[in-house]
Amino acid sequence: xxxxxxxxxxxxxxxxxxxxxxxxxxxxxxxxxxxxxxxxxxxxxxxxxxxxxxxxxxxxxxxxxxxxxxxxxxxxxxxxxxxxxxxxxxxxxxxxxxxxxxxxxxxxxxxxxxxxxxxxxxxxxxxxxxxxxxxxxxxxxxxxxxxxxxxxxxxxxxxxxxxxxxxxxxxxxxxxxxxxxxxxxxxxxxxxxxxxxxxxxxxxxxxxxxxxxxxxxxxxxxxxxxxxxxxxxxxxxxxxxxxxxxxxxxxxxxxxxxxxxxxxxxxxxxxxxxxxxxxxxx
Amino acid sequence: xxxxxxxxxxxxxxxxxxxxxxxxxxxxxxxxxxxxxxxxxxxxxxxxxxxxxxxxxxxxxxxxxxxxxxxxxxxxxxxxxxxxxxxxxxxxxxxxxxxxxxxxxxxxxxxxxxxxxxxxxxxxxxxxxxxxxxxxxxxxxxxxxxxxxxxxxxxxxxxxxxxxxxxxxxxxxxxxxxxxxxxxxxxxxxxxxxxxxxxxxxxxxxxxxxxxxxxxxxxxxxxxxxxxxxxxxxxxxxxxxxxxxxxxxxxxxxxxxxxxxxxxxxxxxxxxxxxxxxxxxx
Numbered sequence: 001x002x003x004x005x006x007x008x009x010x011x012x013x014x015x016x017x018x019x020x021x022x023x024x025x026x027x028x029x030x031x032x033x034x035x036x037x038x039x040x041x042x043x044x045x046x047x048x049x050x051x052x053x054x055x056x057x058x059x060x061x062x063x064x065x066x067x068x069x070x071x072x073x074x075x076x077x078x079x080x081x082x083x084x085x086x087x088x089x090x091x092x093x094x095x096x097x098x099x100x101x102x103x104x105x106x107x108x109x110x111x112x113x114x115x116x117x118x119x120x121x122x123x124x125x126x127x128x129x130x131x132x133x134x135x136x137x138x139x140x141x142x143x144x145x146x147x148x149x150x151x152x153x154x155x156x157x158x159x160x161x162x163x164x165x166x167x168x169x170x171x172x173x174x175x176x177x178x179x180x181x182x183x184x185x186x187x188x189x190x191x192x193x194x195x196x197x198x199x200x201x202x203x204x205x206x207x208x209x210x211x212x213x214x215x216x217x218x219x220x221x222x223x224x225x226x227x228x229x230x231x232x233x234x235x236x237x238x239x240x241x242x243x244x245x246x247x248x249x250x251x252x253x254x255x256x257x258x259x260x261x262x263x264x265x266x267x268x269x270x271x272x273x274x275x276x277x278x279x280x281x282x
Numbered sequence: 283x284x285x286x287x288x289x290x291x292x293x294x295x296x297x298x299x300x301x302x303x304x305x306x307x308x309x310x311x312x313x314x315x316x317x318x319x320x321x322x323x324x325x326x327x328x329x330x331x332x333x334x335x336x337x338x339x340x341x342x343x344x345x346x347x348x349x350x351x352x353x354x355x356x357x358x359x360x361x362x363x364x365x366x367x368x369x370x371x372x373x374x375x376x377x378x379x380x381x382x383x384x385x386x387x388x389x390x391x392x393x394x395x396x397x398x399x400x401x402x403x404x405x406x407x408x409x410x411x412x413x414x415x416x417x418x419x420x421x422x423x424x425x426x427x428x429x430x431x432x433x434x435x436x437x438x439x440x441x442x443x444x445x446x447x448x449x450x451x452x453x454x455x456x457x458x459x460x461x462x463x464x465x466x467x468x469x470x471x472x473x474x475x476x477x478x479x480x481x482x483x484x485x486x487x488x489x490x491x492x493x494x495x496x497x498x499x500x501x502x503x504x505x506x507x508x509x510x511x512x513x514x515x516x517x518x519x520x521x522x523x524x525x526x527x528x529x530x531x532x533x534x535x536x537x538x539x540x541x542x543x544x545x546x547x548x549x550x551x552x553x554x555x556x557x558x559x560x561x562x563x564x
Binding site: 121156158159163192195196 | 400401402403433434437438440441442444445474477478481482
């Protein structure tokens with residue numbers, strides 16, 4: 001291999017440099033459902049664009065742009081993680097989003113539930129119930145996706161749920177169902193957070209954790225892409241829709257009126273619906 | 283009472299209005315050791331300055347300025363709470379500060395101690411030991427003094443200390459000493475935080491809590507005013523000194539060289555030392 005073709009350096013958000021990992025990029029593009037020829041084209045283009053070094057954010061932007069040229073829904077799927085952060089600035093739409101995931105798994109859900117513990121009343125973000133199971137869920141939202149959820153999160157969640165358990169689960173007491181405590185976040189967990197959570201019996205779901213059932217996996221499996229992923233909406237449209245509790249892409253189905261109320265023309269509505277149909281096809 | 287002398291409204295930082303409370307102002311000025319005639323003068327002046335309404339921050343600034351005119355150490359004492367917030371931006375000087383309070387109470391102290399719990403290792407801000415007692419202390423620092431420490435703080439502290447207790451207090455295990463768990467913050471606690479902390483057996487110290495032994499009481503009782511309270515130092519002097527672990531006013535005693543290294547003239551050094559002698563006279 002000639003000298004000038006050596007592996008470029010990728011500059012991460014924390015300033016650290018790592019060798020460019022073609023396989024990792026390829027995998028993230030495939031997860032966006034891009035076909036093989038598009039994947040190959042983008043990988044080559046990014047290698048060319050890097051002048052010895054390239055930032056993760058440039059890689060992301062180039063890939064997003066290229067995917068969008070091919071099909072908007074590829075770009076939408078690729079930007080899933082960013083689109084979760086776009087559910088902010090408050091944590092409420094993310095709570096609602098997490099509730100939809102449990103609902104898709106066959107649970108009845110309630111959001112923002114006051115549950116009486118042994119010492120104090122707690123606001124539990126989501127309570128999910130089915131015939132056999134009762135789940136208390138803390139939905140931990142970060143606006144900044146690059147923040148890692150530190151060990152303080154599972155620590156306070158553990159104490160909160162201990163206090164609830166000590167009161168026999170307050171108004172959810174019935175002694176019949178298996179009870180589980182969950183922490184779901186849109187970011188990654190620190191290693192210490194994972195160790196503590198696992199050791200102390202919390203169910204932990206992060207963006208990329210655990211390997212077999214991460215938040216990304218769950219979203220794709222249940223076709224619950226957030227409405228903020230759609231490339232045909234701008235930021236103020238997204239905020240308006242999430243405020244109206246339209247947090248899922250698929251919530252937009254048969255909701256042409258909501259788009260028209262935002263000032264969309266018939267043509268624009270068709271464009272949005274086309275992206276909806278490709279992104280969250282269930 | 284004539285109409286134009288009605289009680290002015292005080293606008294608090296959260297925008298809420300409350301009637302001006304002369305007694306409360308008087309008390310805070312007395313706590314700053316201001317003599318009765320100075321107190322009376324300031325109360326009258328602030329009533330005059332209020333044009334029907336006045337903000338808490340204007341009251342604070344007027345009182346501070348007037349106290350300083352009479353004696354710098356009055357202003358320094360009056361601004362204690364602000365000066366704790368000035369120990370930031372990082373939490374480290376506050377940890378060190380909290381350790382000095384335990385030291386003044388006869389404990390040996392260590393700061394930033396790794397203690398092995400049952401699930402993970404924990405960094406405990408301060409461990410304080412004497413013959414009979416062992417105290418694990420979380421020092422929770424906020425840059426913004428008006429923030430209230432929410433219930434999440436005692437929750438994660440409880441879980442942290444539960445994990446340590448489950449491992450028999452790691453390297454501090456000896457089974458002889460009474461063990462206590464403390465949370466010390468420079469702000470106020472929310473009511474929920476107090477309820478939970480008390481119920482679950484944490485020792486909680488906030489700026490104004492508990493009534494008989496608050497952080498303010500402890501500082502005055504032990505003459506441990508932070509160096510950041512001194513009015514004769516500017517912000518960059520304060521930051522430089524706390525970086526050098528000079529966190530207490532009284533640490534400056536016999537440290538003329540440190541002030542000279544910051545560029546102080548002999549005259550300025552005398553002025554600082556005069557304030558030191560009035561503020562933290564032990």
